[in-house]
Amino acid sequence: MKAQNGFTLIEMVLVIVILSIASAPLFSLFSRAASSILINEKIQTAAQLAQERAEFLLAVRRSQNFLAAELSGSTNETLGGNYSGYTRNTTITQPPPGPGCPAGASCKQIDISVEEGGSPYAEVTFLLVDY
DSSP, X not given: OOOOOSOOHHHXXXXXXXXXXXXXXXXXXHHXXXXXXXXXXXXXXXXXXXXXXXXXHHHHHHHSOTTOGGGSEEEEEEOOGGGTTEEEEEEEEOOOSSTTSOTTOEEEEEEEEEEETTEEEEEEEEEEEEO
16 A cells, blocks of 8 residues: 555644644734835824915915904814814914024914824924015
């Protein structure tokens, strides 16, 4: 009688058990990667929304003037549409005296923050100077 080559049923079951135990950590890596991608997407969206607001305020400064109504106070926007759940806060204040504002110039500090679900994801701060 010839010797049979191949795997026994017990060997196959052992291989399946070992592979399933070894693959369990890999599946958790996939779920963590998916979670990380979602967080990165929220950060990118928030940064774009903050930049959009900053560019709007710079356009107001160019088209109207430094004392335009949009360039004072605070605004809180709850965004809708594709950005539902995002909140954009803009605060415009006089900056503290220091090296940022040149002598003899008028300055405004603009702080823009974007949150989603109460978690801050992006902040932009810049200084407008009027000579």
